[in-house]
Amino acid sequence: MLVIFFATFGAVFIAEIVGDKLLYTTGVLAARYRTAPIMIGMVTAFMAKMGVAVLIGEVVARLPRLLVAGITAASFIGVAIALWLKDDEYRYERDYHKAHRAAMISFAAIFFSEWGDVGQVTAAAMAAKYHVALVVWLGAVAAMITKGSLAAFLGAGIRRWIHDRVSPKVVRYVGVGLLLLLGILSVWEIMYE
Numbered sequence: 001m002l003v004i005f006f007a008t009f010g011a012v013f014i015a016e017i018v019g020d021k022l023l024y025t026t027g028v029l030a031a032r033y034r035t036a037p038i039m040i041g042m043v044t045a046f047m048a049k050m051g052v053a054v055l056i057g058e059v060v061a062r063l064p065r066l067l068v069a070g071i072t073a074a075s076f077i078g079v080a081i082a083l084w085l086k087d088d089e090y091r092y093e094r095d096y097h098k099a100h101r102a103a104m105i106s107f108a109a110i111f112f113s114e115w116g117d118v119g120q121v122t123a124a125a126m127a128a129k130y131h132v133a134l135v136v137w138l139g140a141v142a143a144m145i146t147k148g149s150l151a152a153f154l155g156a157g158i159r160r161w162i163h164d165r166v167s168p169k170v171v172r173y174v175g176v177g178l179l180l181l182l183g184i185l186s187v188w189e190i191m192y193e
Helices: 002-017 021-032 035-061 065-085 092-097 099-111 118-130 133-165 168-192
Strands: none
Touching: 002 118, 002 133, 021 035, 021 065, 021 099, 021 133, 021 168, 035 099, 035 118, 035 133, 065 099, 065 168, 118 133
């Protein structure tokens, strides 16, 4: 069982790291919000997405491209709007009251985008091959959390550096622009791969 866990972890991690836009999305979110709520939203989304992949992977892999592209576009646009509407003035006490919002935004950005991507397909294939869904799910979720943690902590470091050097308004504009660009690239990749 441990071999299956690590085989799944390695396969999903490598599949997700190579050219994955959610890695950058998580980094952008972490550059704007505190790390803990992002991790909560991210872990919850990864658990749900990989659960779906392991249980009904073939169905996810066969979703119509237009549907996947539409859901992905709506997700990126929704997160960009939430970031655009966020107040630029930083207040520490506000962080503790708005943590749930950052967690929900992170969940939505991850859960509603890139369905049927290479990580989900890899997890589905591993589940079909080994017939131990729980172990494959655990390995896939661990790989996704590792990937997301790297991006979130990198983004948090960048957030601290930016906080001292760049206007919050500029950060918001750049973040929104990057999310929209990543959304366009995701839709392009889904439709024309």
